[in-house]
Amino acid sequence: MNAPRAAARTQPPWGRLLLRGVRKQCPNCGGHPVYDTWFRMKDRCPDCGLRFEREPGFFVGAYLINLAVAFTLLFVLCMVYVGWKAANPDAGVLVPISVMVAVGILAPPFFYPYSRTVWSAIDIGMAPLEPAEEADAAAALAASRGDAPPEPGIDAERRP
């Protein structure tokens, strides 16, 4: 039987993780702002020090989320147009096509920051932070606040 590690922290529930992602907050702690500009995400959370890009290519999942959101919007608009056209056979096509083109162009940049924080939330939900990541985050946070970095292993040596 394995006893739970004393240092293990509780994982936020999925609902809280996703809500933080939708709000453009750090999925780990809810800290914000995690963006310097609309398109420029900070490397680390300002409140907990979490490194958002957990591995190279990490944000490919965010692009898939953004693509899915844009395609879903276009599908819904297309179905609305089909229903509207069925009720009004003489309706034109220029306005609906213009709206769909505008949505297709504007939706991805609008949802870009949300897709990244939502993807971070999904990833942390599927693969909780490793102790090394938590230690890295704590060290980065201490360094950013001007504190001395914790000495690794000093607690383990002092334990009886």
Ligand SMILES: [Zn+2]
């Ligand atoms: Zn955080």
